[in-house]
Amino acid sequence: METSELTYSDLELASLRKKAWQMLDARRIPHVAGCEEEAVCLARRWGESPSAAAAAAILHDVTKRLSAKEQLALVRQYAIPCDDALLASPKLLHAVTGAAVAEAEFGMPEAICSAIRWHTTGKPEMTLLEKIIYLADYIEPTRDFPGVEKLRKAAYEDLDSALALGLSMSLEEVRHGGAEPYIDTVLANRYYQTIVRDGNNN
Numbered sequence: 111m112e113t114s115e116l117t118y119s120d121l122e123l124a125s126l127r128k129k130a131w132q133m134l135d136a137r138r139i140p141h142v143a144g145c146e147e148e149a150v151c152l153a154r155r156w157g158e159s160p161s162a163a164a165a166a167a168i169l170h171d172v173t174k175r176l177s178a179k180e181q182l183a184l185v186r187q188y189a190i191p192c193d194d195a196l197l198a199s200p201k202l203l204h205a206v207t208g209a210a211v212a213e214a215e216f217g218m219p220e221a222i223c224s225a226i227r228w229h230t231t232g233k234p235e236m237t238l239l240e241k242i243i244y245l246a247d248y249i250e251p252t253r254d255f256p257g258v259e260k261l262r263k264a265a266y267e268d269l270d271s272a273l274a275l276g277l278s279m280s281l282e283e284v285r286h287g288g289a290e291p292y293i294d295t296v297l298a299n300r301y302y303q304t305i306v307r308d309g310n311n312n
């Protein structure tokens with residue numbers, strides 16, 4: 111099934127929101143609500159199912175409040191394959207544990223779980239829903255950082271250019287903080303920079 115054929119009723123989304131928000135730190139609710147709003151707008155702009163985008167956004171940070179120890183317990187519980195870099199970073203882990211919880215506890219289909227799985231790092235060859243959730247998380251209305259307006263504009267003009275910009279900004283931020291960037295983000299950045307460069311040459 112194409113993701114765009116997945117739909118959820120208002121009632122289903124309301125119930126999802128109620129359950130998911132109870133699992134969040136209250137301070138994170140405005141971000142998650144903003145992400146849902148942005149994901150729905152991006153879905154309408156780019157021809158994705160707005161309710162599938164809403165469901166993925168509602169659940170994208172569902173395990174974010176958990177400690178590193180709790181994240182690792184979920185990794186074991188759901189036998190999630192993880193490399194060392196992933197295991198060492200609770201910030202990255204919440205994306206994989208969030209995807210597992212979305213599937214096991216909320217019965218979400220693969221297309222939605224995968225958008226949750228990749229929302230923090232990105233990856234090459236993302237699906238439309240994966241792109242939308244990655245960008246919605248980055249540019250939702252409560253986000254405020256240098257360059258956010260440029261990224262917001264790009265997200266509604268050209269998705270791949272927005273990804274190339276967002277991924278390079280994310281790498282810059284990680285490097286600036288003195289950390290080693292995660293391999294999937296490096297690969298994703300390389301992939302989308304090439305797409306944009308080659309696209310512009312045609």
Ligand SMILES: [Fe+2]
Nearest residue numbers: 170171229230
């Ligand atoms: Fe997140």
Ligand SMILES: [Fe+2]
Nearest residue numbers: 145170171247
């Ligand atoms: Fe988020």
